[in-house]
Amino acid sequence: MKTTAKLLAFVLVFVLSANAFSQESNQQQTQQFKPVYITMTMAHWNDDPETDYSDWLATEKEYFDKVINKNDLIMDAGVYTHYFTPDNSEIVFVTVYENWGDIEKANEVNQKLIQEAWPDEKKRQAFLQKQNSYYSPQHSDEIYQSMNYYIPIKEKTDKPLIYYVRSSDLAMNGQGSPGKFREFHEKVTSKNSKLKGYYTHRHLWGANSREMSEVFVFEKLADIEEFFDENDKLVAETWKDEAERETFMKEMGKNFTGKHADYVYRSIPELQKQNQ
Template identity: 55%
Template sequence: MKTIERILLGFLLITFTFTSVAQEKEEYKPVYITITTGHWNSDPDTDYTDWLKTEQEYFNKVTKKNDLIIGSGYYTHYFTPDNSEILFVSVYQNWEDLENASGITDRLIEEGWPDKDKREAFFKKQSSYYSAMHSDEIYQTTKFRKPLKTESKKPLIYYVKRNKLGEGGKGFNEYFENITMKNSFLRGYYTHRHRWGANSRDMIEVFVFDKLSDIEGSFDETQKLVEAYWPDKDKRKAFFKSYSKIFSGHGDYIYQNVPELAK
């Protein structure tokens, strides 16, 4: 029986180089991210009492032991258009590891539940929490990032900005170094570029905060940083005239993670 993580694997990689990263002099080796957007089971009779316990069992027996999965997490709806959403994310060092991880997962599953009947019962229970509807995407990271450093056992807030690439513009690196990286409210920041999915123009920014109110605080601080870095109004206006052409628009989503299921 396929589990959610196993569904993530086996897709074709579309090789595409994010221009602003390719132009960087410093060598950067990206990693690959698989994201399944799942949905909770809408059946009112579904028993979610043991959901976390069930997923922790899978996490401890499979995900945690699979060395080819270098990072993973579960992210639940906070403010998104669909409150049934739950994201299942896995990170791999390279494409080869992404492909080979499924074989290790299969082995770990048989080792974790050697009894066939008990194994089938477990995955039947795990699957009961979710609907059959889901979507799968694969991304490649870019070098624009601020690694999250926290020992918090509480859920963090993930503000996801799904940008659509425009037809030009410049200044992303300058803005990143002088504004994004200097924002004291920001605990972590990640960017990744479409590799496989519905829209090849996707370029995602993920902003990590301790709490929801920090998002508003970060907006205020961003404005102060912008005015301090570009004190001349005309130069500031000229910069953002070009910068605004990098993206043609974006959508906003807010999730929170499940600390017990984070690798």
């Protein structure tokens, strides 16, 4: 599931200059904010009915403890399973790096840590084959850069959290105002009491050059509905005049094409590395 050097060579540079959101975020970012690089591997469970998943977590936990947690170039990492998505076989592996170069360097460190953890070649190959047996050969890789609209998770928990992901297509036609999105973030999103955390990131490498994703973190599924109700109240309180409110929402909406997709995943607490 690693991203190879060959894949890293194909960077869509034009996105960096065309994405108005990224420009605005860089101009207004605080000294505390520094973009990070995020790789996401969408894997799928093995559909072979003979596959034994009884020790899946123990196997991945062993790898996580011996490799991921010991790799200092990996800032954060997590594993997320399908909750409400179009494909119930999905399992998402997310890894966060300080910079682009660390993506490839971290893979090299992983290989060294694997050899150190399982020095006997036969045992090493047996473990890796067992680990890979849980998944189908089908997978996809995406690379994103974080954006300066976020609410960090303040407390670690040993319970699964709910991650609602909204993936939107940026209009990228020069008519939108990223400042409107920032204003909405500051006046509405960041004040919503139902959020445990909130993160945004934009496409760097992958299938959709327009993609911008928002990740909303909740304690439980029911909080999502309450989150939207509270958002409506915050919007009404912030823009009390209906005409002004509608104008603002219309202007903010120009940042996007109107096309978006929604996904809900659940975290695996045992497979979480959280340093920030």
